[in-house]
Amino acid sequence: PPAIVWFRQDLRLADNPALRTAVDRGGPVIPLFVLEDADAGHRAPGGAGRWWLHGALAALAEALKTHGAQLVLRRGPADRVLTDVVRESGAGAVFWNRCYEPWRIARDTRIKRQLQDDGIEVDSFNAALLFEPWTVATGSGTPFKVYTPFWKAVRDREVPRPEQAPEHVPGRANVTTERLEDWGLRPTRPDWAGGLRDSWRPGEVAARERLSDFLDHGLADYGRLRDRPDRAATSRLSPHLHWGEIGPRQVWHATRHRIDQDDLGQAGWTFLGEVGWREFCHHLLYHWPSLPEENWRTAFDDFPWSNSEAHLKAWQAGRTGYPIVDAGMRELWHTGWMHNRVRMIVGSFLVKDLRLHWTAGEAWFWDTLVDADLANNAAGWQWIAGSGADAAPFFRIFNPVTQSEKFDPNGDYLRTWIPEIAALPDPYVHKPWEAPERVLQEAGVVLGGNYPRPLVDHAQARRDALAAFETIKKDQ
Numbered sequence: 001p002p003a004i005v006w007f008r009q010d011l012r013l014a015d016n017p018a019l020r021t022a023v024d025r026g027g028p029v030i031p032l033f034v035l036e037d038a039d040a041g042h043r044a045p046g047g048a049g050r051w052w053l054h055g056a057l058a059a060l061a062e063a064l065k066t067h068g069a070q071l072v073l074r075r076g077p078a079d080r081v082l083t084d085v086v087r088e089s090g091a092g093a094v095f096w097n098r099c100y101e102p103w104r105i106a107r108d109t110r111i112k113r114q115l116q117d118d119g120i121e122v123d124s125f126n127a128a129l130l131f132e133p134w135t136v137a138t139g140s141g142t143p144f145k146v147y148t149p150f151w152k153a154v155r156d157r158e159v160p161r162p163e164q165a166p167e168h169v170p171g172r173a174n175v176t177t178e179r180l181e182d183w184g185l186r187p188t189r190p191d192w193a194g195g196l197r198d199s200w201r202p203g204e205v206a207a208r209e210r211l212s213d214f215l216d217h218g219l220a221d222y223g224r225l226r227d228r229p230d231r232a233a234t235s236r237l238s239p240h241l242h243w244g245e246i247g248p249r250q251v252w253h254a255t256r257h258r259i260d261q262d263d264l265g266q267a268g269w270t271f272l273g274e275v276g277w278r279e280f281c282h283h284l285l286y287h288w289p290s291l292p293e294e295n296w297r298t299a300f301d302d303f304p305w306s307n308s309e310a311h312l313k314a315w316q317a318g319r320t321g322y323p324i325v326d327a328g329m330r331e332l333w334h335t336g337w338m339h340n341r342v343r344m345i346v347g348s349f350l351v352k353d354l355r356l357h358w359t360a361g362e363a364w365f366w367d368t369l370v371d372a373d374l375a376n377n378a379a380g381w382q383w384i385a386g387s388g389a390d391a392a393p394f395f396r397i398f399n400p401v402t403q404s405e406k407f408d409p410n411g412d413y414l415r416t417w418i419p420e421i422a423a424l425p426d427p428y429v430h431k432p433w434e435a436p437e438r439v440l441q442e443a444g445v446v447l448g449g450n451y452p453r454p455l456v457d458h459a460q461a462r463r464d465a466l467a468a469f470e471t472i473k474k475d476q
């Protein structure tokens with residue numbers, strides 16, 4: 001009887017143990033993808049994520065076709081779809097690779113039991129992480145709350161070698177599929193995805209090319225340039241990793257190989273350490289499933305948050321009057337991605353300068369990032385807010401001007417994303433409100449006209465944030 005491979009966030013043929021197991025059984029394979037909106041609730045992918053998903057599924061369907069099988073697409077709930085497809089195909093087995101979102105863990109456990117009760121063979125595998133969260137613990141057997149000891153505990157472990165894609169996936173075309181086009185994952189009216197199309201190519205082939213391009217041209221300078229948003233110095237693998245078009249084991253082994261070959265120990269390990277952050281975020285989410293919704297440090301429940309809609313809208317639109325914040329928010333809107341250093345700057349600004357709750361930032365990122373990932377996004381926001389497990393302390397408040405001068409020293413990033421201030425000379429491009437009227441005029445900048453005045457005064461906002469923090473500090 002056929003075996004069903006239930007694809008989820010593992011949209012690749014290589015290094016895919018569920019697919020490999022199904023192929024090795026020798027019978028026909030039914031690759032299935034279920035649109036899980038009905039199961040995911042408010043954690044269904046946002047706009048940018050859906051755009052990516054469309055491309056990833058088109059690429060996966062094409063790859064499966066050349067290997068001999070047809071991708072079956074169905075809309076959930078997943079339990080009903082699986083029961084239906086088992087019945088329609090007479091499948092005797094269902095395989096999948098594990099995911100770590102709390103709603104999925106609960107749902108998958110239920111589905112596994114249900115299928116097993118029906119006499120179906122079920123097995124699940126690890127394809128998304130180097131190390132399963134439950135295999136990593138402190139000396140006293142508890143989960144890690146701090147990254148450095150977490151990473152020390154695992155970085156020397158043996159990482160299994162990824163397997164090649166199967167040569168042939170024996171398909172069987174007697175199960176009906178929905179049409180990807182009918183799912184409406186891509187925007188039509190208005191079509192806001194032009195910048196995404198220009199910036200990205202979803203799919204397993206593109207992911208592998210991006211990795212090898214980064215190893216060839218980026219890895220050696222990664223340690224030195226990774227904090228510079230004006231340089232394309234990071235791998236940009238995040239959406240590919242999120243959707244599982246490439247797996248961390250593939251990244252790991254290719255990087256280790258390059259480290260040895262080109263003697264890139266320091267830069268190489270700095271990069272692997274970031275892949276380690278991804279592991280750590282998943283470890284946190286697995287052990288603290290409320291991470292995306294609740295303050296990890298409950299003292300923050302009493303923080304006097306602001307609820308200014310106007311401030312939130314200005315932040316989202318990239319119109320705060322602080323160029324580095326606005327550049328980041330516009331990069332995000334246009335490309336579906338933002339440089340990590342700038343994510344931290346805009347995050348600090350939202351939570352500390354505007355005192356808006358980090359969940360408002362998390363929600364916006366969820367909708368607009370092509371790499372929106374429940375674990376990384378929640379952990380990133382709690383880190384920057386100071387409410388997380390291993391977090392930047394609240395009182396460390398990023399100064400948007402000094403950050404900008406330090407990490408975009410020539411203002412290239414600012415000028416790329418904020419054309420209306422591009423003609424301002426240094427140093428004013430980082431702080432237009434300090435420019436003399438004559439300089440503004442020559443550069444065609446009208447503060448409060450074509451570019452906003454600062455939404456808040458950073459020095460005052462910083463004092464207010466610290467005073468607000470004093471009110472909860474005793475509970476920390």
Ligand code: FAD
Binds near residue numbers: 344
């Ligand atoms: P590289 O520097 O090339 O790193 C390689 C890979 O390591 C990344 O692709 C990513 O998978 C992982 N990684 C790197 N930095 C981190 C980190 N700090 N935390 C977890 N994993 C990391 N990353 C997401 O993938 N999805 C998110 O939704 C997300 N939200 C974030 C929200 C905030 C507020 C912050 C501060 C960070 C967030 N990050 C998120 C982490 C990080 O910004 C991105 O992973 C990174 O910018 C992606 O670019 P890259 O692939 O070029 O990274």
